[in-house]
Amino acid sequence: MSQLRVGVIGTGMMGCEHLRNLIGIPEVTITAISDIHEQQREWAKHTLKDSVSPIATFADHQDLLNSGLIDAVLVATPNFTHKALLDDIFETDIPVMVEKPMCTTVADCISIVHAQEKRSAITWVGLEYRYMAPVAGLLRQLHSGAVGNLKMMSIREHRFPFLVKVDNWNRFSQNTGGTLVEKCCHFFDLMNLAVGSRPVRVLASGGQDVNHLDEIYDAGPSDILDNAYVITEYANGVRTMLDLSMFAEGGQHEQEITVVGDTGKIEAFIPGNGKIFLGQRASRSVHEIEVPVDPDVTHMGFHFGASYIECKRFVDAVLSNKAPEVTVADGLWSVVIGAAAHKSIDERRPVLISEYDL
Ligand SMILES: NC(=O)c1ccc[n+]([C@@H]2O[C@H](COP(=O)([O-])OP(=O)(O)OC[C@H]3O[C@@H](n4cnc5c(N)ncnc54)[C@H](O)[C@@H]3O)[C@@H](O)[C@H]2O)c1
Known part of the structure; x- marks a missing residue:
């Protein structure tokens, strides 16, 4: 197979970003949504x-799955729908890329990991921050030993509040999994990837102190956390910290990522300006490293080209029968830390990770 017929389930903000990504991938024909x-x-x-020939549209995802029109599918529906949709997709042999978080609870993620073991088609989880140029550059430097043995990592996200979503699904923790699952699974994935070990203990403090306090819906008041500190200890002794504020849109960077090893430190900023910073303890010097965006990225989207890269690599993996780079295990472990952080706050x-049946 050299050409892939792709369908998209859920065509809101992220589904449409993926449609634009897919338009820019020559091996893809978008056939259905x-x-x-x-x-x-x-x-x-x-x-x-006018980018593609007329496509089939379905109100019910089962009709899309049964249509015979797709070789692969992307899921970009609200978080709370992912588990049921994956269950239905797993009844077929259609490869899938599912948006983060894989599911809203640890139990549902575990169930997906077990189901994937019995399936030959790939499941790729949409944890696309790994593909942002400054992040990929930082991980490359870290894993090449540029700062010795990693000891500490911090991610600060200071940004704007959650956007309005279709049917306001993201106003309730029940639907999202909670802020630390919903959006911070990205950062816990990066921590897991950088540290290369499993988390063992999570300590968090956080709350809903500024945003959405006066929003009352039919289902009741919005209950989404808008700030937190989350400390995670890993089995190999590395510790990490997330500093999240969703009422801090005035900052210079949306995310600031720092890794500190025993010989040096790397700093990356998102969006950044094509550079990361490598500091060495011995010389007390800091130098810049260029981290340009991959010139093959045809669509930058809202994620600085990262969601294009994940779509492209998903398509390549399906066409060449390769394993996914972002697995259901990655999906699970990124949710575990967020869920443990919420439990720690509540x-x-x-919270010990051993409290979960993993
Ligand atoms: N990777 C990222 O950085 C990133 C960014 C934003 C959103 N997301 C994720 O993408 C997913 C979608 O978020 P969004 O921001 O696009 O939300 P959205 O509300 O803009 O879009 C969701 C769409 O799904 C549709 N939908 C709901 N239930 C459905 C079902 N059963 N079948 C088909 N369609 C259904 C809705 O009608 C809506 O059009 C979420 O899981 C979210 O966490 C990821």
Whole structure:
């Protein structure tokens, strides 16, 4: 197979970003989309405009899966729908890329990991921060030993509040898994990747102190956390910290990532300006390393080209029968830390990862 027919389930903000990514991948023909809302299906058609031949549109994802029109599928629906959709997709042999978080609970993630063991088609989890140029550059330097043995890592995300989503699904922790699962699974994935070990203990403090406090919906008041500190200890002795504020849109960088080893330190900023910074203790010097965006990226989207790269690599993996780079195990472990952090906040105590049946 040299050409892949791809369908997209869920054509909101992220589904349409993926449609634009897919348009820019020569090996892809977008053949079908599915969304429960007609307005969103229309938005998808508008997004595709003249880029592709007429596509099939379905209100029900089962009709898309049964259509015989797709060789692979992308899922970009609200978090709380991922588990049921994956269960249905796993009844087929269609390869899938599912948006993060893989599921909203640890138990559901474990169930997906077990189900994937019985399946030959790949499942790729949309943890695309790994592919942002400054992050990929930082990980390359770290893993090449540029700062010796990693000891500490911190990620600061100071940004704007959650955007408005279709049906306001993201206003409730029940739907998202909680902020530390919903969006911070990206950062816990990076920590897991950098540290190369499993988390053993999580201590967090956080709350909903500024955002959405006056938003009342039919289902009740919005209950999403908007700031937190999360400390994670790993089995190999490395410790990490997340500093999240979602009422801090005035900063210079949306994310600041620092890794400190026993011989030096690397700093990366997102979006950054094509550079990361490598400091050495011995010389007390800091020098810049160029980390340009891959020139093959045809669509930058809202994620600085990273979601294009993940789509491209997913397509390449399917076409060449390769294993996914971002696995369901990665999906699980990125959710575990977020879930443990919420538990730590709720129960006001450190949470051992051994409390989960992993
Ligand atoms: N990778 C990233 O950085 C990133 C960024 C934003 C969102 N996301 C993830 O993408 C997913 C979608 O988020 P979004 O921001 O696009 O939300 P959105 O509300 O803009 O879009 C969700 C779409 O899914 C549709 N939908 C809901 N249930 C459906 C179902 N059962 N079948 C088909 N369509 C259905 C909705 O009608 C809507 O059009 C979420 O899991 C979110 O966490 C990832």
